[in-house]
Amino acid sequence: MRINKYIATAGITSRRKADELVANGNVKVNGVVEKNPGVDIKDSDVVLVNGKAIKPTTKFEYLALNKPVGYVTTVADEKDRYTVMDLITDIDVRVFPVGRLDLNSSGLLLFTNDGDLANKMTHPKHDFEKTYRVLVRGVVSRNKLEKLRSGVDIGGYVTEPARVQLIKSVGKNTLLEIGITEGKNRQIRKMCKGIECPVIELQRIAVGDILLGRLKEGSYRKLKREEIEYLKNI
Secondary structure, three states: OEHHHHHHHOOOOOHHHHHHHHHOOOEEEOOEEOOOOOOEOOOOOOEEEOOEEEOOOOOOOEEEEEEOOOOEOOOOOOOOOOEHHHHOOOOOOOOEEEOOOOOOOEEEEEEEOOHHHHHHHHOOOOOOOEEEEEEEEOOOOHHHHHHHHHOOEOOOOEOOOOEEEEEEEEOOEEEEEEEEOOOOOOHHHHHHHHOOOOEEEEEEEEEOOEEOOOOOOOOEEEOOHHHHHHHHOO
């Protein structure tokens, strides 16, 4: 089995992220750092990622979490901040977050130990929409709405067309619903800053057809069978 698939099947991360672990020297095979992304792993090999022995699993878990503000979307944090993994408490296999939400954003975050599915969901070739409820500062005019919809320069890159709906005015601020198929770092925040309406609050409410719904903040649930099949058929 190719080393990136071995790591992904062990529930550590996706195949693409596994390649980064290998390239960065975080993986040992039989006690030796392995930086060859094409190496095949045998059943008898001992593989360590960041010093911990791993083995592929055939038991897959698929979870939906309502991430609160103040948690970092990572498996481990070098600054010793709270991570989203601190909220996953009674799952007997290792899972990892698919995609990310920044520290100050909340809402729907999916987890799995199915590396192949995670790779499919995060691959740029798939037009996989993520939907956000966004409270921004100021009034969003028709021209600003059209700019969000058609594309915003977020620093040397113009975003792809987005689905944008004005929900309502909230005092001097505006509540929007924004759907994007890209995943640039802090993209929604940069888009709104680009129209001079900075984000006050940002919550992801859907990943494709998977909805946040009434899931309590800080809580998670297992995905339903039909939700898992939906993701696998993307």
